[in-house]
Amino acid sequence: MSPRSSGATGSRRAGDVNVPSDEAVGVRRFWERLGLPGLVDVHTHFMPDRVLAKVWQYFDSAGPLVGMRWPIAYRHEEERRIAILREFGVRAFTSMVYPHKAGMAAWLNGWAADFAAATPDCLRTATFYPEPGAEAYVREAVEGGARIFKAHVQVGGYDPNDDRLDAVWGLLADAGIPVVTHCGSGPAPGKHTGPEPIGRLLARHPRLRLVVAHMGMPEHADFLDLAERYEEVRLDTTMAFTDFTERFSAFPRAELPRLVELGERILLGTDFPNIPYAYVHQLEALERLGLGDAWLRGVCHDNGARLFGLPPA
Template sequence: MSPRWSGVTALSEAEDVRRFWGRLGLPGLVDVHTHFMPERVLQKVWEYFDAVGPLTGMEWPITYRHEEEQRVALLREFGVTAFTSMLYPHKAGMAAWLNGWAADFAARTPDCLHTATLFPEEGVEAYVRDAVESGARVFKSHLQVGAYDANDALLDPVWGLLAEAGIPVVMHCGSGPAPGKHTGPEPVGRLLARHPRLRLVVAHMGMPEYADFLELAERYGEVRLDTTMAFTDFSERFTPFPRGELRRLADLGDRILLGTDFPNIPYEYGHQLEALELLGLGDDWLRAVCYGNAARLFGLSQKG
């Protein structure tokens, strides 16, 4: 990490992050991939990452293992003007409960975009419709953890509902850090062939199938990708982004969104920003990725 991003205290790290977006003339950052969830669920997630070394061959220390209030305060210190509460069920019977928690969290955290989730189960259409009608602005789908096929017949009316409502779905569909039965570009391609207007945000740039998911974004105008953990030193060690795809990444600059995976990252928040800057795609690209694209997608103020 360069000296500019070597903050050793929360204050100096925040200063570095704010200097980054201030230099670009932005009013702050929009992070479409941050995690807030019920404490007992988050503890289980952290236990997973504590044990993930055998999957990746690398330890995964969680940098921001703090209480909820401190995590929210840190994002605000960084100048993140809007963020999400990405949460997801690993089995049936959880999603509606998680959605209730997320609605309450958004109500008490006005800079959080009201987030909801889903699972292929009886009643999914009803609780997704309830979430939409109660103001949900983004959904999370995790094909790896949930171990389900995006093309499950139970979900088909849900995708149609969300496409019609224009509500983005952040989907973990790439095969990193370990492949699942239903991950990869092929099932997502089948989903998009049926629902081409679905505002699908491919999490983690689709790692490690970067090129395949970039191709889907080129084919479908409502497909976007988030930068979560991509290009960082940590990810480059086991799923490097192919440098031959940088031109395509530049050409899709209006559909790449900043995501970080905060708080579940094994490095400082600013390193994600440094990794984006070091791609060398220019300040206009950075401005779009770190604020402008998400501001348009979610109808946020774009005053700088």
């Protein structure tokens, strides 16, 4: 199903759809206080309807990779979800698609290309899986204008060092395209999660623009080590520091000074719509770290705008 067939044409204004205006006021107040033109969110999910329904069903059942009650805060039709992000003032967002088995990635890439074409504020997103033909469809996505990739080591259950992916990683490193990668062992470990496999990958592809999702939880310090070692490694804030996550994977406060030192390589991510709390809470959680307005401006907008070459607002 194309995004146009489900109503997401990219031409409707936020006011055309019922959105949570009270929360939107809070989100806008946050970035307006910082003097920003809006937000850049590198970790949001838009998928084909039937795929997203299965993802939500997995969260509802507290599946083994979730392991806890996880209510979806923004369980809306696609058009409304787009409108909500626009009402919040999110200038650019992503359609983080990912396969859990072979034979899905090329199809998801086609869907995501259509979605981005119909939704101009979405950065065209693509994905891959260790399978024959991966290099070819990744090259096609790159040449077609993909601006960001998603690799889900936990859900995909694959080793990022699989030989079938070596040419893929090399291609993406050469192209300088960021790859948001769920490689930490939270909320539940996978067979190939943790810093060790990613460390081996980066040793072979040191110029790879790898974005460690969820601040690498729970191995926060280890992934910060990798970011300090490799200058193109970044981390996104997705779900980190929130009340929900701090209960089972608290960010070590002794590591906060390192977030300041790496400030230009920390990017806002939220996991919208698959979060069990209001979007504004992610922003509040970042603010209460007390790392300063300059740090917040970089994380919430400027770092992402620079990475993706966004035009001035």
